[in-house]
Amino acid sequence: xxxxATIPKLFNRRWWxxxxxxxxxxxxxxxxxxxxxxxxxxxxxxxxRVAERWREEPYDVNTNAIPADLxxxxxxxxxxxxxxxxxHQIVLKNQSRNQAPGSIIVTPLVLDDNRxxxxxxxxxxxxxSTPEHWDEYQEPADHPVIGLVQESQTLPNGxxxxxxxxxxxxxxxxNISAVQPQMxxxxxxxxxxxxxxxxxxxxxxxxxxxxxxxxxxxHFSYAMQWFMFAMILGVGYLFFINTQELREQRxxxxxxxxxxxxxxxxxxxxxxxxxPMSHREGHA
Numbered sequence: 006x007x008x009x010a011t012i013p014k015l016f017n018r019r020w021w022x023x024x025x026x027x028x029x030x031x032x033x034x035x036x037x038x039x040x041x042x043x044x045x046x047x048x049x050x051x052x053x054r055v056a057e058r059w060r061e062e063p064y065d066v067n068t069n070a071i072p073a074d075l076x077x078x079x080x081x082x083x084x085x086x087x088x089x090x091x092x093h094q095i096v097l098k099n100q101s102r103n104q105a106p107g108s109i110i111v112t113p114l115v116l117d118d119n120r121x122x123x124x125x126x127x128x129x130x131x132x133x134s135t136p137e138h139w140d141e142y143q144e145p146a147d148h149p150v151i152g153l154v155q156e157s158q159t160l161p162n163g164x165x166x167x168x169x170x171x172x173x174x175x176x177x178x179x180n181i182s183a184v185q186p187q188m189x190x191x192x193x194x195x196x197x198x199x200x201x202x203x204x205x206x207x208x209x210x211x212x213x214x215x216x217x218x219x220x221x222x223x224h225f226s227y228a229m230q231w232f233m234f235a236m237i238l239g240v241g242y243l244f245f246i247n248t249q250e251l252r253e254q255r256x257x258x259x260x261x262x263x264x265x266x267x268x269x270x271x272x273x274x275x276x277x278x279x280x281p282m283s284h285r286e287g288h289a
Contacts (some may be wrong), residue, residue: 014137020246025241025244027238027239028193028277030238031235031238031239033180034231034235035231035232035234035235035240037231038228038229038230038231038232038235039228041224041225041227041228041231042225042228044224045220045221045222045224045228048221048222048224049221052215052219052220052221055080055081055217056219058079058080058081059080059081059082059217061081061082063081063082063083063084063151064078064081064082064083064084064154065083065084065085066083066084066116066122066193066197067084067085067086067087067116067117071154071193071194071195072081075154075156075195078145078154080153080193080217081153081154082151082153082200083151083152083154083197084148084149084150084151085114085116085122085124085149085190085197085273086116086149086150087114087115087116087121087122087150088114088115089112089113089114089115089124089143089144089195090112090113090114090115090121091112091139091140091143093187093188093189094111094112094113094114094139094174094216095111095173095174095175095176095184096108096109096110096111096134096174096175096176097109097111097125097176097177097179098134098175098176098177099177099179100128102128102212105130105131106130106131107128107129107130107131107133107134108128108129108131108134108175109125109126109127109128109129109211110125110126110127110128110129110134110139110142110211111123111124111125111126111176111179111196112124112126113188113190113192114197115190119190119191120191120192120193120203121188121190121191121192121193122192122193122195122196122197123176123179123181123184123192123193123196123197123200124152124196124197124199124215125152125155125179125197125198126142126144126197126199126212127142127199127210127211127212127213127214128210128211128212129142129210129211129212133210136174141210142210142211148202150197150199151196151199151200151202151218152198152199153197153198154195154197154198155179155195155196155197155198156195157179157180157181157182157194157195157196158179158180159178159179159180160178165180165182165183166178166180166183168182168183168184168185168186168187169182169183172187173187179196181193181194181195181196183240199213200201200213200214200216201213201214201215201216207231215265
């Protein structure tokens, strides 16, 4: 029996309910495949939007006000020019990189109007994050700082940290309003996550984060997997039905053959009749 010949049997009295379950399963798997393709298109649209913003000229915070809606600067580079104030430098603790503990060096960049913006300059391992090592991380601000705008951080419950009674250099959350009392100038309401300069090694301390890497993820391969599962389920079911039907047919043929053989075999009564005749012939 061919696979195609099995198709009409899918909805007979024996298989119709199983067939409906398999059809539902195939439908769900196909929909999951299209869902992954839809996510792929969303990812591509997102990547295009980010790439367009990234190619824009950096937003100059020296000459432009920080917008109230920070989504206007999302994925757009910003730049700031000024002098680093290492005397008021702080560190953001409990920051891991590749599962290694450490801290992020945060330095105020004083602008030309007696304002400043906190710059998260990069990560250092925990054994090198104490104040006696800070001089090693000083770098001249002879070019604009390029980075990404970050919101002022809050506690996990959304509350704003209370400013400490005395200046402190170690912080667990970089909240601008909490840091402001220990600074001699007005801080911008955001901080800058500094990007690595062109030609700078990613292993140079303090280690800056890599620029955004835009890829399409694994959505296409996941979609192909779901479609393959749907095909395996559908075709496998046809083979299963075909195998079961062939098995039933062989059993039925064997049963018919046994009945024919039983019908052709001599009956016990016939053997009884033959035996006396042979006996009489023997006496003769």
